[in-house]
Amino acid sequence: MAAGPKPLRSDAARNRDKLLVAATQVFAERGLDAPLDHIARRAGVSIGTLYNHFPTREALLAAILPQRLAALDEISAAALADPDPWNGFAGFLEGLFALQAQDHSLNDALVQSFSLSTDVSQACHGGFQQAERIIERAQASGRLRADFGSQDLVTLVWAMSQVIRESMETAPETWRRCLAFFVDGLRAEAARTALR
């Protein structure tokens, strides 16, 4: 019934898998701009084969990133399951950026979530879907300042992505420290600056 696209020949399926593995590694190491022939070489396959399977870079990303972004769902779920809404919120941020810190491709993907292909973009936004609820719950509990919105979370992702890029190699704890300062400014009682 839902046989979907045509079945692949065995060698083709094998190569496709090798490409996905290589792409996952290379993108995680070098970011979303990594040269495609590095990926082909790591997969032990020619550049032409890569293009056979994935006609564009975006197609390759769309085959890889949704799976990687699924980790976001677990983090969101854990945040909502936390009995303390504030701890849930803070833990969500911690988990989100830890994810970005260990995978350059996620770091890039979340930053560019709007300018990427529909598939990837959807996956990113899906990951943020729950964020809205996590934020509202923490605000309802009175611990998170009321003027923090989900757009501010996007901004924070931008900010932290750069901190991660610049510091992961040399001082991998830097982003946690930066986040700690920021989070302290998100507590309801810390709010001083009036924001509309």
Place this chain on the structure above:
Amino acid sequence: MAAGPKPLRSDAARNRDKLLVAATQVFAERGLDAPLDHIARRAGVSIGTLYNHFPTREALLAAILPQRLAALDEISAAALADPDPWNGFAGFLEGLFALQAQDHSLNDALVQSFSLSTDVSQACHGGFQQAERIIERAQASGRLRADFGSQDLVTLVWAMSQVIRESMETAPETWRRCLAFFVDGLRAEAARTALR
């Protein structure tokens, strides 16, 4: 006596000026990675002439950035002149990022301040020289949390640089909003997370 390097011929001096003007514009618009031939074209000069005057990209930057970075000194001075040390500190951040927001080249330069040529690097660090004093003064007044160090300022520059890059075109107030959250977390009484 201090005649310095040989005087330039009139046409050469004119071209050099045109190059500096063009480079200032192009780098401000496109960032420090802007293609050099764009600069030559905007200056109405051939790429060879650009290389005659500035054998490397770094040499060109060294001729431009120190002047642009001088604005930092004024901002620092104003911060130290403010009778309220906290307002001085907060105003310094505001001024610093406003500068980054209006000039892509400064944004890039401050981020890469360590990996740039000695000349430029010195200019960047010179701009940060006073920052140490601004921070200490604000801490002595009891308003700035004690665990904020000048390395954290570098981290904040990284963070804000990305916010600026991503949002200046579409929502130019975003960085101010982000900074407001962050600054609220830097007040002494906001400190909750223990940082060593």
Place this chain on the structure above:
DNA sequence: CACGAACTTGAGGGCATCCTCGATTTCGTA
């Protein structure tokens, strides 16, 4: 004004990446 030094020019070689396509190999089946 005429001459040599100073300066400018832009075509072209080098490099890294993208992407294509005709020739070749491999697979699965009859």
Place this chain on the structure above:
DNA sequence: TACGAAATCGAGGATGCCCTCAAGTTCGTG
């Protein structure tokens, strides 16, 4: 096993940027 469809291969054209250098131009002084 032998055949056609499916898949692979990789050389090579295109692009964009870097940088150089031999030939030509301009300046300023004697």
